[in-house]
Amino acid sequence: MEIVKVSASKEYNVHIGSGFLDLVGEKIKEIKRLCRVVIISDDTVYSLYGERVSKSLEDSGYNVVKFVVPHGEDSKSFENYESILEFCAENSITRTDLFVALGGGVVGDLTGFVASTYLRGVDFVQIPTTVLSMVDSSVGGKTAINLKAGKNLCGAFYQPIAVFADCETLKTLPEETFNEGCAEIIKYGMILDKDFLTFLQDNDIRNNIEYVIKRCVEIKRDVVNRDEFEKGERKLLNFGHTIGHAIEKCSNLTISHGNAVAIGMVIATKGAYEIGMSDEDFTDVILPILEKNNLPTACDFSAEELYKASLSDKKRSLDTMSLIVPEEYGLCKIMKLPVEDLQNFIEKGMN
Numbered sequence: 156m157e158i159v160k161v162s163a164s165k166e167y168n169v170h171i172g173s174g175f176l177d178l179v180g181e182k183i184k185e186i187k188r189l190c191r192v193v194i195i196s197d198d199t200v201y202s203l204y205g206e207r208v209s210k211s212l213e214d215s216g217y218n219v220v221k222f223v224v225p226h227g228e229d230s231k232s233f234e235n236y237e238s239i240l241e242f243c244a245e246n247s248i249t250r251t252d253l254f255v256a257l258g259g260g261v262v263g264d265l266t267g268f269v270a271s272t273y274l275r276g277v278d279f280v281q282i283p284t285t286v287l288s289m290v291d292s293s294v295g296g297k298t299a300i301n302l303k304a305g306k307n308l309c310g311a312f313y314q315p316i317a318v319f320a321d322c323e324t325l326k327t328l329p330e331e332t333f334n335e336g337c338a339e340i341i342k343y344g345m346i347l348d349k350d351f352l353t354f355l356q357d358n359d360i361r362n363n364i365e366y367v368i369k370r371c372v373e374i375k376r377d378v379v380n381r382d383e384f385e386k387g388e389r390k391l392l393n394f395g396h397t398i399g400h401a402i403e404k405c406s407n408l409t410i411s412h413g414n415a416v417a418i419g420m421v422i423a424t425k426g427a428y429e430i431g432m433s434d435e436d437f438t439d440v441i442l443p444i445l446e447k448n449n450l451p452t453a454c455d456f457s458a459e460e461l462y463k464a465s466l467s468d469k470k471r472s473l474d475t476m477s478l479i480v481p482e483e484y485g486l487c488k489i490m491k492l493p494v495e496d497l498q499n500f501i502e503k504g505m506n
């Protein structure tokens with residue numbers, strides 16, 4: 156098993172390997188004394204792995220209760236957030252207890268936000284079970300729920316005490332969901348690591364999944380260690396996300412996060428070149444990698460629709476929007492664009 160150590164406001168290990176889900180209780184016992192554990196999961200993931208994780212924790216001496224939400228993005232809701240808090244209070248969960256997020260980014264973001272606010276903060280562990288959550292959302296402490304106005308508009312920076320990424324769980328992942336996670340993997344190559352970008356051009360992600368997850372976690376760890384609260388460099392991790400979030404919003408969340416980010420990266424790459432923010436056109440780098448991984452590269456919404464949907468983005472100030480755009484092969488930069496120019500940027504990026 157590989158371990159990547161994060162040193163942010165909390166220090167913790169990200170464990171990456173295969174076939175250790177039944178040992179999670181033992182591993183947690185190395186860092187957390189016996190207590191009550193609330194496993195939060197979705198119905199699909201709990202039916203596949205819930206009993207195993209629960210048994211592993213109970214065999215190690217923990218007292219386990221569970222809260223299962225329906226699968227899907229809609230579960231990152233204020234209603235679920237409130238129901239879980241009430242459930243915890245009814246079950247007398249205390250500040251020294253533990254939350255365990257078992258599932259993809261939806262469950263991870265929701266659990267993390269609950270953990271950050273219940274009794275002003277309770278420890279939590281991430282057990283990511285999708286490619287996206289292993290390479291991105293389980294690491295770095297961004298937690299959130301969605302508001303009607305937009306994605307992730309209510310949340311907190313709150314680090315887990317450990318992450319356990321068991322790649323064996325990816326065997327049950329539908330192919331499309333696996334591919335969606337590849338968008339965030341390609342993002343890391345584009346923004347910060349030219350060698351990794353070349354690796355992704357020349358190799359198959361699925362056949363190298365443990366290496367790929369470890370490399371992504373290392374890249375993210377380095378960024379988070381330097382800029383945990385996204386004052387600067389961490390914004391790079393949002394490559395493709397401003398337009399991606401707009402696509403998710405326009406689709407009423409029927410287009411997944413990964414697919415939306417894939418399209419968002421294409422629009423940002425092309426748009427940046429067309430309006431002169433990037434000196435070179437890197438569309439011919441990103442398009443083939445996305446296509447090779449069966450990711451979408453365009454959508455049917457108009458530039459005007461995407462522009463309006465992106466106005467509630469967190470990276471907006473009163474009159475400018477921070478955009479992440481390619482600077483060199485395997486390197487992105489953060490640029491500010493007047494909000495009134497954003498529609499033109501999107502339009503150019505879509506042609």
Ligand code: NAD
Pocket residue numbers: 197198199200203226227228231258259260261262264284285286287288291292293294295296297298299306307324325326327328329332335412413
């Ligand atoms: P998800 O959590 O909805 O999981 C996708 C689907 O796969 C769900 O239906 C789930 O039930 C199913 N599933 C999960 N694991 C499975 C397994 N092992 N076998 C079979 N089915 C399985 O989606 P996701 O793509 O993991 O995460 C997307 C979310 O992550 C979005 O809400 C996004 O905003 C968030 N996100 C957060 C961060 C962050 O830094 N916090 C970063 C990127 C994305």
Ligand code: GLY
Pocket residue numbers: 291292294295297389392393
């Ligand atoms: N997924 C973007 C970040 O963690 O900053």
